[in-house]
Amino acid sequence: MKLPESVQVIERGWLSSNNVVLHARTGSVVVDSGYGAHVPQTLALLERVLAGKKLARLVNTHCHSDHMGGNAAIQAKYACRTSIPEGETALIDDWDEEALILAIADQRAERFNYDDSFRDGDTLQMGGFDWQVIAAPGHDTHAVMFHSPEARVLISGDALWENGFGVVFPQLFGRDTALAETRATLEAIARLDVDVVIPGHGRPFGDAGAALERAFYRLEGYEEDITRLARHCAKVMLSFAMLEKRCMPLAELPAYVARVPILAELNSRYLRMAPAAMVEWLLNDLERAGALRRENDMLVATGS
Structure with a gap:
């Protein structure tokens, strides 16, 4: 090549x-x-x-x-x-x-x-x-x-x-x-x-x-299953935001997810999760994928 x-x-x-x-x-x-x-x-x-x-x-x-x-x-x-x-x-x-x-x-x-x-x-x-x-x-x-x-x-x-x-x-x-x-x-x-x-x-x-x-x-x-696309989109949106921010207090994540319009709309239209459940799902999936990690009371981006 x-x-x-x-x-x-x-x-x-x-x-x-x-x-x-x-x-x-x-x-x-x-x-x-x-x-x-x-x-x-x-x-x-x-x-x-x-x-x-x-x-x-x-x-x-x-x-x-x-x-x-x-x-x-x-x-x-x-x-x-x-x-x-x-x-x-x-x-x-x-x-x-x-x-x-x-x-x-x-x-x-x-x-x-x-x-x-x-x-x-x-x-x-x-x-x-x-x-x-x-x-x-x-x-x-x-x-x-x-x-x-x-x-x-x-x-x-x-x-x-x-x-x-x-x-x-x-x-x-x-x-x-x-x-x-x-x-x-x-x-x-x-x-x-x-x-x-x-x-x-x-x-x-x-x-x-x-x-x-x-x-x-x-x-x-x-x-x-269109919800697969919606789930993928939600994870991409949060991981992209974290690439720019680099870190965020874990305690601030629920409010952040609630106030970003595209995340709120994805949940309203497709995911239909309780707010706390959506945050925990995002954290677990992105941590498992290696995109984010929890360090004490902080959420940290791992990629670039």
Whole structure:
């Protein structure tokens, strides 16, 4: 498994998406900018990878906080052109914090402007290759992927990871077709000629077929029982918040879970647990998964 020399991946963790830097004589392009709390780290990593090269363009696979949170800071430093998926433009114009899953999930991103947009079927020149823009609805209704047939590389965003895909938020909050769209997106990936997948989170990987098999298996579970997706979403929301906070007094957790709108709504719509039972379930499951640990009277995040 080998990437073209012009394509560099800055592998991050779960709070910040990976940053994909594609170099060309006309200027470099960065795909996705990470989370706002990681802006100093993102700028330092980007400066190191650019090594004096011009950053001409910033591109987003979709506009969730962990993928667009560094946009404003990168724009301020590099004055680069910014391009986003066409379907996200109204949300960014209005800065719709509910649709962008910001305040309702206790997440943040600095508001930014964009210069242009792209849609399914467009072609972008990045890193000396033509990249086809492919719609990837599911995790985000307006998300896209970038595929280079020549390089045989797919920048998949959160549509496909080595072990799964991003939470299918729209299915839980009013878009009844989102799981079907997720399936269609995975089927579209299966039709591509790909040697390397660069996911939004995790290392680049070569065996797309095995990753798709795991993704379809997970999807089938959600299709059979929507509460599985709701439970997964609740755990992801709390673990993401803890990655930013790093620690929290255990005594404050019940009030936190009660006041974060997305957690309260998941419980009201799907989980229907007593508040104390929901908190204990979240703690036990996330501790068992290794995402959190209890230290005396504190809750501590273990990942990045």
